[in-house]
Amino acid sequence: xxxxxxxxxxxxxxxxxxVKALQGVSFELRKGEVHALLGHNGAGKSTLVKTxxxxxxPDEGQLFLDGEAVTIxxxxxxxxxxxxxxDQELTLIPNLSIEDNIALGGMEKxxxxxxxxxxxxxxxxxxxxxxxxxSPTQEVGTLxxxxxxxxxxxxxxxxxxxxxxxxxxxxxLSDFEIERVFAAIREVTAEGVSxxxxxxxxxxxxxxxxxxxxxxDGQVVTTQEIAGLDKSGLVNLMVGQLPEFxxxxxxxxxxxxGDFEITNLTINDFVRxxxxxxxxxxxxxxxxxxxxxxxxxxxxxxxxxxKSSGRVVLSGKQFRLGSTLxxxxxxxxxxxxxRKGEGLFLSYTNSKNLTATRLPILAxxxxxxxxxxxxxxxxxxxxxxxxxxxxxMTVDSLSGGNQQKIFIGRNxxxxxxxxxxxxxxxxxxxxxxxxxxxxxxxxxxxxxxxVIFSSTELDEIMELSDTIGIMHKGKLVNVExxxxxxxxxxxxxxxxxxxxxxxxx
Amino acid sequence: xxxxxxxxxxxKSLGSLVKKVSLVQVAAxxxxxxxxxxxxxxxxxxxxxxxxxxxxxxGIIAIVSIGVTFMTLSGNLFTLSASVTVLVLGQxxxxxxxxxxxxxxxxxxxxxxxxxxxxxxxxxxxxxxxIIITVAAGFLQQGVAEYLSxxxxxxxxxxxxxxxxxxxxxxxxxxxxxxxxFGIVILGELFLRRTVAGxxxxxxxxxxxxxxxxxxxxxxxxxxxxxxxxxxxAFAATLQAAYTQNVYSQGPYTxxxxxxxxIGGTSVLGGKGSLIRTVFGALVVSYLxxxxxxxxxxxxxxxxxxxxxxxxxVVVMQLSERGRN
Numbered sequence: 001x002x003x004x005x006x007x008x009x010x011x012x013x014x015x016x017x018x019v020k021a022l023q024g025v026s027f028e029l030r031k032g033e034v035h036a037l038l039g040h041n042g043a044g045k046s047t048l049v050k051t052x053x054x055x056x057x058p059d060e061g062q063l064f065l066d067g068e069a070v071t072i073x074x075x076x077x078x079x080x081x082x083x084x085x086x087d088q089e090l091t092l093i094p095n096l097s098i099e100d101n102i103a104l105g106g107m108e109k110x111x112x113x114x115x116x117x118x119x120x121x122x123x124x125x126x127x128x129x130x131x132x133x134x135s136p137t138q139e140v141g142t143l144x145x146x147x148x149x150x151x152x153x154x155x156x157x158x159x160x161x162x163x164x165x166x167x168x169x170x171x172x173l174s175d176f177e178i179e180r181v182f183a184a185i186r187e188v189t190a191e192g193v194s195x196x197x198x199x200x201x202x203x204x205x206x207x208x209x210x211x212x213x214x215x216x217d218g219q220v221v222t223t224q225e226i227a228g229l230d231k232s233g234l235v236n237l238m239v240g241q242l243p244e245f246x247x248x249x250x251x252x253x254x255x256x257x258g259d260f261e262i263t264n265l266t267i268n269d270f271v272r273x274x275x276x277x278x279x280x281x282x283x284x285x286x287x288x289x290x291x292x293x294x295x296x297x298x299x300x301x302x303x304x305x306x307k308s309s310g311r312v313v314l315s316g317k318q319f320r321l322g323s324t325l326x327x328x329x330x331x332x333x334x335x336x337x338x339r340k341g342e343g344l345f346l347s348y349t350n351s352k353n354l355t356a357t358r359l360p361i362l363a364x365x366x367x368x369x370x371x372x373x374x375x376x377x378x379x380x381x382x383x384x385x386x387x388x389x390x391x392x393m394t395v396d397s398l399s400g401g402n403q404q405k406i407f408i409g410r411n412x413x414x415x416x417x418x419x420x421x422x423x424x425x426x427x428x429x430x431x432x433x434x435x436x437x438x439x440x441x442x443x444x445x446x447x448x449x450x451v452i453f454s455s456t457e458l459d460e461i462m463e464l465s466d467t468i469g470i471m472h473k474g475k476l477v478n479v480e481x482x483x484x485x486x487x488x489x490x491x492x493x494x495x496x497x498x499x500x501x502x503x504x505x
Numbered sequence: 506x507x508x509x510x511x512x513x514x515x516x517k518s519l520g521s522l523v524k525k526v527s528l529v530q531v532a533a534x535x536x537x538x539x540x541x542x543x544x545x546x547x548x549x550x551x552x553x554x555x556x557x558x559x560x561x562x563x564g565i566i567a568i569v570s571i572g573v574t575f576m577t578l579s580g581n582l583f584t585l586s587a588s589v590t591v592l593v594l595g596q597x598x599x600x601x602x603x604x605x606x607x608x609x610x611x612x613x614x615x616x617x618x619x620x621x622x623x624x625x626x627x628x629x630x631x632x633x634x635x636i637i638i639t640v641a642a643g644f645l646q647q648g649v650a651e652y653l654s655x656x657x658x659x660x661x662x663x664x665x666x667x668x669x670x671x672x673x674x675x676x677x678x679x680x681x682x683x684x685x686x687f688g689i690v691i692l693g694e695l696f697l698r699r700t701v702a703g704x705x706x707x708x709x710x711x712x713x714x715x716x717x718x719x720x721x722x723x724x725x726x727x728x729x730x731x732x733x734x735x736x737x738x739a740f741a742a743t744l745q746a747a748y749t750q751n752v753y754s755q756g757p758y759t760x761x762x763x764x765x766x767x768i769g770g771t772s773v774l775g776g777k778g779s780l781i782r783t784v785f786g787a788l789v790v791s792y793l794x795x796x797x798x799x800x801x802x803x804x805x806x807x808x809x810x811x812x813x814x815x816x817x818x819v820v821v822m823q824l825s826e827r828g829r830n
Contacts (some may be wrong), residue, residue, distance in 0.1 A: 304718065328720025342718045345711045347777065356708055357719040359701045366701050410719075 004031045005067070006162055006194050007052060007083070012061035014047050017399055019430050021047040022058070023218040029163060034185060034195045036205040036226070038238060039215035040458050040491065045198055048215070049165055052196075053085045054078040082162035086152050086169060094141030098122065101140050102155050121158070128187065129154040130180035145172045153181055157188050164188070165196040170204060171291075182208050200289060200495045202231045214238055239458065239487045257315045258418050258450030265310035267293070267300045270474040274310075278452075278467055280418075283445050285465030285482075286454040287494050292471040294454035295337060298421040301452070302334035303327035314450070315418045331418030333357075333411045337427055337454075343407045346396040350386065351377035353395050354410050361415065383443075384409025385436055401433025408440050413447075420444055422453040426460060438464050458494070462487050472496045529770065532821040536814070540792060547800050555795060557678050563791035564682030565741050565748070567784050569758045570765035571689055572737030574783040578697070579730035580710035580775025581628060581635045583763050586643025587738055588755040590620060593650040594739050595746035596660040602747075606669035610743050617739020618732045620646065625731025629724035659753035662746075672747035682744045686784070689737060693780045702729050710775025764790055764811065767818050772826065789814075 007029045014022040022044050029035050037045050050056035052063070054072035063070050065081055072078050078085070092101050099122040122136040129150045140148060149172050156164045166185075170178045185195055185208060197209055205212060206226060213223040214237050222237060229237075258280025265274040271293040278284045288294035300308035303324040312319055319330035327334070336342035345353055354377050355362065362372050381388045384405045386398070395403055404426065411420055425441060426434040441464065445451040454471075455461050461468055462482070469479045470493040478493050544550045569591065573583050584590075594613050601609040624642050627633045654660065672681055697703035705726045709716045717723050738758075746752050769786030771778025790811065797807045 302718065303720075324717055324720050325722055333720075334718060336718055341712075342714045345708060345715060345776070348711060357721065359704055363701045367699055368701060368704065369699075 005029065006031050006065070008064040008067075009048070009051065010062050010064070012048070012051055012058045012063075014051065014056060014058050016428070017430075019400070019428060020218050022051070024061070025215070025218070025220050027213055027220065028223070029194050029196060030211075031194055032189050032192050033210040034189055034197055034208055036209040036212035037196055037198045037215070038205065038212055038234065039221075040200075040238065040456070043215040044218040045215055046167070047218075049085065049167065049196070049198065052078070052163075053083055053165065079159070079161075082160065083165070084156040084159050084161040084163070085165040086156045086167060088168050088171065090145075090148055090152055092140045092148055092152060095139060097137045097139055098126070098134060098143075098151060099136035101151070102158060125154045125158040126151075128157070129184050130177070146174060146177050149173060150177060150180065154184065157184060157193070161193060163194050163196070165198070167198045168200070169197070170199065170201060178204065202234050202495065205234070206231065235488055235492055239491050258448055259315060260419055260450045261311075261313045262301075263311045265297065265300065265308070265312070267296050267305050267308040269307075271296050271300070271471075272474055274476045276469050276476060276479055278450060280315075280448045280450050281445055282450070282466045283441065283464055284450070284452045285461045285468045286452060286471055287458070287461040287465075287468055287490055288454065288456065288471030289494055290456055292494075293474040294456075294471040295423050297471070298334065298423045298452060298454055299336075301327065301419070302332055302421055304334070331416055333414065333417045333420050335408055335411060335420070335422040335425060337423035339403055339407045344395045344403060347394055349392050349394055350381065350398070350406055351391050353406055354380040354384070357410055358414060380409050380412060383412045384440065399430075399433070401429040401437070404429050404433070404437060405440065408437060408444075412440065412444055417449055419450040419452070422451070424455055425453050426455075426457075434460075458487055458491050461490060470494055528821055528825045532817070533770070536789075536817075540789070540796070543796055543800075544792075547796055550796060550799055553678075555799070559788065559791045559795050560683050561675070561680045562795070563787045564680055564686045565745050566758065566761050566765065566791070567686045567787035568682070568689055568741040568744070569738050570762040570769075570783045570787050571686070571693055571780050572734040572741070573762040574766050574769075574771055574778065574780050575693075575706065575730045575733040575737070576635075577766050577771050577773065578710045578775055578778055579706045579727055580713055581625075581727065581730065582773065583635075583759075583766070584621075584624070584639040584642075584734065584738075585636060585759055586639045586646065587762050588757065588759040589643040589646050590617065590735075590738050591742045591745055591758050592752060592755045593646045594620075594742035595752040596650060596654065598743045598746045599660050599662050599750075599752060602669050603663055603666055606672065609669070610740070613739045613743050614736050617735035617737075617742070619735070621731040621735025621738070622728055625728035626724075628731070629727030659751060662750040669747055672744060673750075680748075682741075682748065685740070685744065689740070690780050690784055693733070693737075696733070697780065702726065706730050707776055710772075710777075712776070761787075761790065764815050767815060767822070770818075770822070773819075773822065774826065 005028045009025060009027040012022050012025045025044065025048055027048060037048065039045050047056060051058050052072070054074045054077050057073065063072060070081070072081065075085070093104065096104070099119060102122050102125065103118055119136050123132070126132055126134055126136070131147060131150055131154070134143070134147070140151065143151065149169065153166065153169055169181060173181065189195060197205065199205055206229065209226050211223060211225055212234070214221040216238070224237070259278070261277035263275045266272050274297060276284070286294040286297060296305065299305050300321055301312065303322060303326055306322050308321045310321060312321065314330050314332065317330065319326055340346060345356060348356075351374070355373050358376070359368055362368055362376055377391060378388060381391055386402050386405050386409070390398070395406055398406065408422070408425065411417060422441065426437050429437060441451060441453065453464065465482050467479065467481055468485060468490060470477050470490060472494065477496070549555070569587050573587060576582065576584060594617055597616065598609055598613050601612055620642065624638050627638050628635050674681055676684060697706065705716070705721055706729065708721060709723050709726045713723060741758070745756065765786035766783050767773070767786070768789050769778065769782035769784070771782055793811065793814065794807055797810060802810070
């Protein structure tokens with residue numbers, strides 16, 4: 001019975017525009033097993049999960065439920081087929097009670113009318129996950145984040161699901177709560193439920209999972225039994241096939257205008273006492289998982305985080321954090337990870353976007369001349385590597401990669417720039433666009449300015465950085481020259497799994 | 506005939522972009538066609554005097570609307586107290602005109618800039634809601650004006666002073682206020698297109714978060730847009746006072762300006778549109794009411810038709826902007 005498959009995916013291909021999220025992925029989940037889905041960000045895990053739960057339709061490939069070919073066209077249909085998904089985002093409604101939240105998510109039609117019959121079931125579910133002390137009538141808004149996460153998990157288990165997908169279920173949980181989740185997982189799998197467990201925490205995977213499927217760049221690297229593997233074995237599987245990264249010569253210049261030194265940087269009481277610095281012409285990569293604080297550091301330096309403090313000296317001058325205007329005056333330019341929300345003026349032309357943030361420089365006595373604007377736009381268009389004939393097209397007509405080039409291009413060749421910050425510079429960009437964007441960043445850096453970028457993607461960190469700083473849970477855990485480290489080491493530090501006990505937060 | 510059509514600006518591109526004809530363009534052509542057809546079947550409508558009438562009744566409203574457009578472009582909707590400001594500053598103008606027309610106009614423009622600049626400061630600096638601020642500012646202005654005038658509802662032009670009466674004359678059959686409106690459109694468009702602050706008004710309106718992230722001083726730009734609005738509205742107030750010689754009640758400016766801006770096709774969300782469009786909007790409204798008067802429609806019908814047009818414009822714009830933000 002062990003080998004009976006409950007859901008199987010064959011040859012799944014999914015493209016998002018030019019980005020190949022899944023390239024012929026096959027995956028099999030057996031009855032009663034806990035199956036880990038591993039891979040760093042951008043590997044394709046979430047697209048695979050979304051395919052299995054009906055929120056994404058594959059371009060090619062076939063799904064099989066209990067051996068029968070099926071199409072899962074919506075999350076609702078997935079639920080009807082016994083597939084539940086606990087996302088990283090909590091989906092509980094804060095001003096409803098625990099029992100109503102559980103009833104809401106379920107398929108049973110017991111809501112309101114059969115509340116009394118429903119209640120013992122709710123008590124049982126709460127007990128199972130270690131929330132027995134809570135009353136079913138308590139409002140969800142009064143629960144802690146950890147309790148809500150547990151409730152979310154037990155709700156999924158309580159739906160008579162055949163398959164439960166847990167996406168980073170323990171990110172917000174204490175060790176004790178994690179134990180409760182594991183106990184509940186063991187209980188339901190003993191009854192024949194199958195669990196897909198998406199996590200970066202290798203220790204937990206070894207503890208609870210039976211098999212693991214490891215993904216990289218939209219493909220499955222391998223599916224293996226966990227028994228007999230240890231953490232370093234898993235890390236090797238995850239990063240083992242990394243290409244050799246060509247050593248790119250650093251263009252660091254002594255006493256360049258982009259030298260910076262950051263000390264005592266504290267943001268929102270989460271990032272604490274971070275200190276690092278680099279020379280102009282050097283590219284500093286901040287590596288870290290989502291929520292590690294890497295992106296927060298860039299936002300604080302750009303003046304976007306009001307609750308930030310610390311000493312920042314750029315090109316010999318100190319400036320105070322907390323204002324985008326002060327940051328800009330000091331020569332800090334920021335490329336947000338949200339190019340649509342915080343970056344581009346989407347319905348404006350490429351020309352307008354490229355010159356949007358340098359109007360005061362191009363103007364004489366506050367008057368801007370058309371010919372100066374045009375010249376500057378053409379020059380920047382050329383620099384950013386987007387076909388110059390698209391000058392008068394609107395930015396939203398471009399692909400994600402070209403949009404990002406315009407966004408970065410806007411900051412190139414800027415006479416007042418001393419420090420360029422890039423938050424996830426190639427998010428949602430295809431491989432070719434990514435290489436071109438990396439080239440743009442290197443060129444910008446070669447002019448002697450300081451460059452700091454953050455990335456959750458290991459490849460990008462290894463390809464682009466001269467120096468790598470690794471963020472984990474708000475702390476800068478290590479800073480090392482690219483030449484002194486390797487992908488496996490950086491990755492372990494990003495997920496903080498190979499450290500000796502006691503180092504874990 | 507295209508003069509009266511709000512699509513004149515777009516009609517050039519219609520031929521070449523047949524494939525990409527948008528909902529907005531279709532709606533605009535439709536409205537233009539209806540207006541022209543009704544004009545044709547209305548007796549004596551297409552005469553010089555009708556068009557002089559349309560222009561002459563739209564000058565002051567168009568200037569107020571141009572002012573409001575600066576706010577709309579910067580992403581700050583409208584003012585809901587334009588009528589109050591026109592009333593109060595109009596009264597102040599008649600009280601001050603004994604100083605001579607130019608000093609009086611200058612003082613009124615500065616007052617308008619201050620009144621609106623303060624509102625802009627509250628909106629830009631404190632992130633206050635523009636609707637609430639402009640309504641509150643309206644009450645405040647009315648209160649101060651009534652206090653100063655001893656609750657005298659009616660301010661008459663001072664007897665014996667004639668030095669400013671050129672402001673109410675016609676030149677070539679066209680009122681001074683209309684010529685002034687054309688001048689303001691040209692200056693305003695130059696400001697919006699050729700100055701850093703003007704272009705930044707568009708950027709802030711198009712994407713405030715992006716403008717802020719890029720280090721544009723969003724607060725300052727907001728205040729500048731409000732000041733531009735205040736100056737236009739103050740100037741309209743002097744023209745209105747000079748024309749009527751007796752300022753005692755609020756005109757229809759607040760809502761007429763909103764109608765003109767929207768019919769002109771400036772985006773309610775900011776970042777798209779122009780002063781010229783707003784002038785077209787004001788002219789369409791004026792054309793419509795002139796036509797209905799000549800067809801003998803009663804005032805409730807006129808208001809109903811205007812409401813219908815505005816409603817249609819809002820729906821069309823909402824549909825065409827769906828997905829944005």
